[in-house]
């Protein structure tokens with residue numbers, strides 16, 4: 484389905500990024516991915532992509548460092564070729580009451596998510612414009628839709644990502660580039676496992692689906708958006724979320 488295509492995945496070492504990199508590779512794409520402070524897991528992901536018979540280029544890159552992100556995108560293109568698909572996924576979170584959030588906390592979260600995704604999209608967009616085709620998928624969150632306590636910068640950044648997705652989609656679609664977002668609900672990854680077991684059980688108990696999603700279920704949505712069956716999604720925010728938010 485994606486044979487001959489090059490996909491750039493940020494935060495591809497583990498969790499949703501890893502599952503999506505493997506799903507894309509399984510459909511024939513070569514993969515460039517970055518991660519942060521995750522060398523052992525990244526090496527395992529690289530090996531898994533190679534085992535699928537695909538080429539891979541991986542590096543430790545902080546996407547909040549805009550110049551480093553630009554160099555990484557150029558390095559992916561030098562190693563593998565022009566990027567056809569961007570899965571803009573890298574992210575982390577800080578939990579604190581609003582009154583205790585510092586400017587550094589705000590910048591730390593917003594720079595990785597909103598600013599990092601904005602400029603990573605720009606890094607691949609110019610080449611996509613020249614070729615007249617491409618696909619950009621930004622990872623937002625259901626928390627950007629419904630909000631939640633003690634995660635104000637994260638919710639603000641994720642809502643911003645959905646807004647950015649819609650704005651860019653207007654410019655990009657007439658030029659052959661589809662831009663969409665995925666807003667996952669709670670997914671069983673390190674990001675969620677960092678919360679206490681009690682917190683996790685209470686969350687599951689009030690979810691209509693009664694369980695957290697899997698990274699593979701988000702990868703399946705990414706595959707839909709990136710593949711030939713996703714051609715009519717433009718500026719959409721798809722939200723596989725177990726019923727946490729219905730709209």
Ligand code: NAD
Pocket residue numbers: 493494495496497498499500517518519520521544545546547572573574575595622623624625666667668669670671672673674675
């Ligand atoms: P995870 O912690 O399992 O993986 C995060 C990945 O991002 C890792 O590869 C890590 O190395 C990388 N990363 C983190 N900060 C980075 C940085 N500054 N620069 C480069 N790479 C960085 O988390 P996950 O659950 O797979 O999250 C992936 C994305 O999905 C994030 O954007 C997250 O906000 C979003 N999301 C997750 C959930 C969930 O419940 N897990 C729900 C909604 C949205």
